[in-house]
Amino acid sequence: MIAFDRQEALRYLGYRNTEPDTAVADSLARCAAELQAAVQPKSVFAAFPLSHPAENTLEIAGVTIRSENLSRNLKGCEQVYLMAATLGIAADRLIARASAVRMSDAVLYQAAAAAMIETYCDEVNDAIRQEAESAGLYCRPRFSPGYGDFDISHQRDLSRLLDTPRKIGLTVTESCLLAPIKSVTAVIGLSRTPQPCHRRGCEECGKTNCAFRR
Numbered sequence: 001m002i003a004f005d006r007q008e009a010l011r012y013l014g015y016r017n018t019e020p021d022t023a024v025a026d027s028l029a030r031c032a033a034e035l036q037a038a039v040q041p042k043s044v045f046a047a048f049p050l051s052h053p054a055e056n057t058l059e060i061a062g063v064t065i066r067s068e069n070l071s072r073n074l075k076g077c078e079q080v081y082l083m084a085a086t087l088g089i090a091a092d093r094l095i096a097r098a099s100a101v102r103m104s105d106a107v108l109y110q111a112a113a114a115a116m117i118e119t120y121c122d123e124v125n126d127a128i129r130q131e132a133e134s135a136g137l138y139c140r141p142r143f144s145p146g147y148g149d150f151d152i153s154h155q156r157d158l159s160r161l162l163d164t165p166r167k168i169g170l171t172v173t174e175s176c177l178l179a180p181i182k183s184v185t186a187v188i189g190l191s192r193t194p195q196p197c198h199r200r201g202c203e204e205c206g207k208t209n210c211a212f213r214r
């Protein structure tokens, strides 16, 4: 069963260092339990060659990406993993159903599902890290289309390269949103030099002067 990080869900709901009242806490626990029973997380990842043809320009498996932020994150890397992960269509259905009958529940489902996809991405990222380390390589923190100047339209390239529609039922809409909604695509740089990154990514990391910070 997928883990539920209650603190993370509360953070999405705007509770920082405060606890919700009993009614909200009980409703959140109920929504999270329903999600846990319904979702079927799936993921796919694979390694691809990376080159740096020009300043702030990257090429991954024939796809050209112009992004200063991603170029900084991948500085010194010659390969990347691409990953995609989804909670599946059941989370969308629970959120849509609640939106029609009780909006307050829809907000709780949204927050709980957002925490669950992040936890699931951390698990997939850990599997990638282990695979990389067995090949003598080290991972940079994952970087998704839409972060900084990494254009969200590259969701399409990541989906195509990983064959996500066939492998995990993940598609990209005309407006570059992922379907199912609670899904993530990301690039993870691989380098030959260790970079002890924070498991939760740069936002949570104390190394504010890090050259690879996103």
Ligand code: SF4
Pocket (backbone or CB within 6 Å): 140, 141, 195, 196, 197, 198, 201, 202, 203, 205, 206, 207, 208, 210, 211, 212, 213, 214
């Ligand atoms: S800021 Fe921290 S998490 Fe981000 S790349 Fe640097 S060491 Fe890794």
